Amino acid sequence: MKLIEVPERILVIGNGIAGQTACDGLRAAGFDGDLTIVGAEPRAAYSRPALSKALLVDGGSHELAPPTHEATEVRGVAAVELDVESRRVRLDDGSDLTYEGLVIATGSRARRLGGDHSVELSLRTVDDALVLRERLAARPTVVVVGAGPLGMEIASAALSAGCRATLVADGPPMLSHLGHCLSDAFTAAAVARGLTVVLGSAAGIDDAHGVVLRDGSRIDADLIVSAIGDIPDTEWLATSGLLTGGRLEVDSRGRVRPDIVAAGDAAAVPTPTGIRRIPLWSSAIEQAKVAANALLAGDDAPELDLEPYFWTEQFGLNLKATGHLPAAGEPEFLLGDSPHGPSVMRWTHVGGDGVAVAVNHRIPIPKLRRMAAAAG
Amino acid sequence: MKKIVIDRPRCEGHGLCEEIAPDLMHLDDAGELILDVEDIPEGSPELTDAGAAVRVCPVAALRLA
Numbered sequence: 350m351k352l353i354e355v356p357e358r359i360l361v362i363g364n365g366i367a368g369q370t371a372c373d374g375l376r377a378a379g380f381d382g383d384l385t386i387v388g389a390e391p392r393a394a395y396s397r398p399a400l401s402k403a404l405l406v407d408g409g410s411h412e413l414a415p416p417t418h419e420a421t422e423v424r425g426v427a428a429v430e431l432d433v434e435s436r437r438v439r440l441d442d443g444s445d446l447t448y449e450g451l452v453i454a455t456g457s458r459a460r461r462l463g464g465d466h467s468v469e470l471s472l473r474t475v476d477d478a479l480v481l482r483e484r485l486a487a488r489p490t491v492v493v494v495g496a497g498p499l500g501m502e503i504a505s506a507a508l509s510a511g512c513r514a515t516l517v518a519d520g521p522p523m524l525s526h527l528g529h530c531l532s533d534a535f536t537a538a539a540v541a542r543g544l545t546v547v548l549g550s551a552a553g554i555d556d557a558h559g560v561v562l563r564d565g566s567r568i569d570a571d572l573i574v575s576a577i578g579d580i581p582d583t584e585w586l587a588t589s590g591l592l593t594g595g596r597l598e599v600d601s602r603g604r605v606r607p608d609i610v611a612a613g614d615a616a617a618v619p620t621p622t623g624i625r626r627i628p629l630w631s632s633a634i635e636q637a638k639v640a641a642n643a644l645l646a647g648d649d650a651p652e653l654d655l656e657p658y659f660w661t662e663q664f665g666l667n668l669k670a671t672g673h674l675p676a677a678g679e680p681e682f683l684l685g686d687s688p689h690g691p692s693v694m695r696w697t698h699v700g701g702d703g704v705a706v707a708v709n710h711r712i713p714i715p716k717l718r719r720m721a722a723a724a725g
Numbered sequence: 726m727k728k729i730v731i732d733r734p735r736c737e738g739h740g741l742c743e744e745i746a747p748d749l750m751h752l753d754d755a756g757e758l759i760l761d762v763e764d765i766p767e768g769s770p771e772l773t774d775a776g777a778a779v780r781v782c783p784v785a786a787l788r789l790a
Contacts, residue, residue, distance in 0.1 A: 366781065373777035377770075398783045410735070410785045417776030417789065631741060634781050638745075660739065669739070713752035714740030 355645060356450030356608065357382040360438060361420070362428045363454030364388020365397070367613025367633040371452045372418040374641030384420040385446065387438075389427035389455075389582075392475060398630050400478040401499055402662050405485070405506035411475060428455065431589040433609065450644045453586070453597065453611035454637065457579035457628060462494055463554035469494075469573040472503060481574065485510040489571030492560050494551045496522040498661045500576035501535065505663035507574075508542050515545040515568055517560060522546065528675035528696070531668070531706065534688035538664040551577075579628055581615045598624050601652040603640030610640035618653060621673060621700075631658040656718060671714065672696075672704035672721035683720065684710060695720055727765045728790045729775055731758055735786040742787060746771075746778035758786075765789075 359375060359382065361368045368386050375384060388394070395411045403409025416422075423440075430439040431451075438446050459471035470481050481503070485491070491507040493500050496518030507514040516522065522539065524532040540546060549562040559567040583597050591597060591605050596617045603610045603618070613633040617624045635655055642650035660669045666689075670676075676696035683705075685692030691710045697703040705720035729749065738756035749762045749771065765771050779787035 369780060370777065373773060373780070377773045377777065394780075396783045396785060399785075403784065412785050414776070414779040414782070414785065414788045416780065417772060630783055634741065634745075658739070658741075660737075711738050711756035713738065713754065713756045715743060715752065716754070 354449075354608070356448070358448055359384050359450040359452065359644065360446055360448035361386040361452040361454060362438060363452075363456055363613065363615070364390065364394050364422070364424065365454060365456050365613060365633070366394060366413075366630060367454035367456070367637045368452065369394045369413075369416060369418075370634050370637035371454060371610075371612060371641045372416065372420045374638045375645065376418045378642050378645050380645055384418065385423065386420045387423045387426055387428060387440065387446070389425070390474065391425035393422075393424075395475050396630075397473075398660070400475060401472055401502040401506070404475075404478050405482050405503070406509050411478070428585045431586055431591070433589055433591065433606070436608070449608065451609045452637075452640060452644065453605070453609065453615060454613045454633075455582040455585070455615045457581045457614040457626075459575070460578045460580050462551055462560075462573075462575040462577060467554050468558060469554055469575045471575050472499065473579070484572055485512060488512050490569075491515070491572045491574065492517060492568050492570035493574045493576060494560055495576035495578070496520065496546075497576060497578070498523055498526055498659075498663075500574075501539065502661060502663050503574050503576055504539065504544055505542075508544060508664075512572075513545075514543070515547055515570065517547050517549055517551050517562070517568065519550045520548070524675070526674060527670075528677050530678075530680055530694075531676065531688055534708075535664065535666060535668075537689065538666050542664050544664070551575075579614065581626060583615055596624075599640070602643035602648075602650050603636055603653060604643050607647065608644075610644045612636035612640040618655065620655060627655065627657060629657055629659055656721070658714060658718075666708055668706060668708050669712070669714065669717060670704060670706045671718045672702060673698070674704055676704040676706065680706070693717075693720070727767065727772060727775065729760055729763050729765065729779065730788050730790045731760060732786045732788075733758075735784050737784050737786070739783060741781040741783065742778040745781055746774040749775055749778060
């Protein structure tokens with residue numbers, strides 16, 4: 350047993366699900382000291398996955414149940430600097446907050462094709478989603494740049510709203526996320542519903558509302574939406590000495606150092622395929638639970654054992670997946686015989702663990718996890 | 726006393742609540758959420774778990790009343 354300094358004042362920077370779950374985790378682990386959570390957005394924490402799904406399509410709720418952890422919430426204020434020696438965070442309203450333990454959960458923001466002042470919309474926050482929904486309701490012609498799950502969900506919502514929609518894809522949609530089999534199935538569903546898929550690499554946006562591709566061609570649309578990835582919000586840590594090659598890397602317990610942990614989209618975590626960010630809702634929750642415990646218990650806290658869970662809803666297909674994607678090769682069918690309809694599939698990775706995927710089939714996620722683990 | 730309340734039409738069976746609070750709720754074989762404990766006394770340690778479990782639901786199908 351090693352004695353660690355148990356903090357009495359913990360500061361959480363970031364009011365998304367990672368920050369909120371860290372607060373819950375700290376209280377669940379018995380922390381009854383002073384707890385403050387600071388968020389850059391003026392809003393209470395909300396469900397980010399809902400923004401590109403139910404919220405865009407039928408106005409489903411993005412609101413989360415209110416917290417029970419009794420932290421002091423400071424909203425609409427962003428952290429701008431961290432001094433790890435004096436244990437002090439500078440905020441953009443000019444004030445400072447001190448801590449004995451710090452949780453970094455500042456998340457990430459949308460990468461933009463044309464910069465901050467471009468006409469494109471992107472989707473990261475509730476406000477982004479509300480603006481996008483309102484614009485789609487006027488049935489503009491839409492071009493979506495980016496063929497990851499987010500771009501595909503937005504394209505699906507555009508079609509549902511009655512828009513003509515084009516997707517600019519720099520490769521087969523979601524190939525790098527899901528693998529060939531599921532990429533093919535989702536692309537077929539998208540095209541069958543009327544999506545135009547243009548294979549090409551977007552270079553930028555011109556003044557006349559056109560997306561310019563690297564081959565020189567351009568695609569005009571009333572509305573341009575980019576979904577080309579996210580950038581971690583770690584600039585405020587630039588002078589802190591915590592970044593490694595620009596990344597906020599944590600150990601297997603979410604620690605950057607003994608008195609500082611990080612979780613969620615801002616953090617790069619150890620995975621079987623190296624240290625990388627896993628910007629998923631379920632990953633943020635898992636990371637935050639581990640990090641909260643490590644801040645209190647140090648090496649006695651359990652390590653992160655990430656078994657990612659991912660879901661998407663688009664073009665009439667509802668997918669739930671457990672395990673480390675993408676899934677290479679052909680699946681074994683545990684239910685059904687085609688990914689185009691109700692099915693449960695399993696892929697086995699080299700090494701034994703695997704991926705289990707349910708399409709248009711309701712299944713308990715713990716059961717799906719067992720199927721992924723039982724592969725091989 | 727607090728009560729865990731489920732909005733059943735909204736539940737999509739993601740099961741993140743079960744992973745946070747397996748002693749309070751679970752998904753059955755059909756993927757339907759079963760609340761094993763509904764009433765939770767104020768100040769009990771289970772209330773922290775219940776609060777965390779209702780909040781991780783990405784479709785806001787759970788609440789504490």
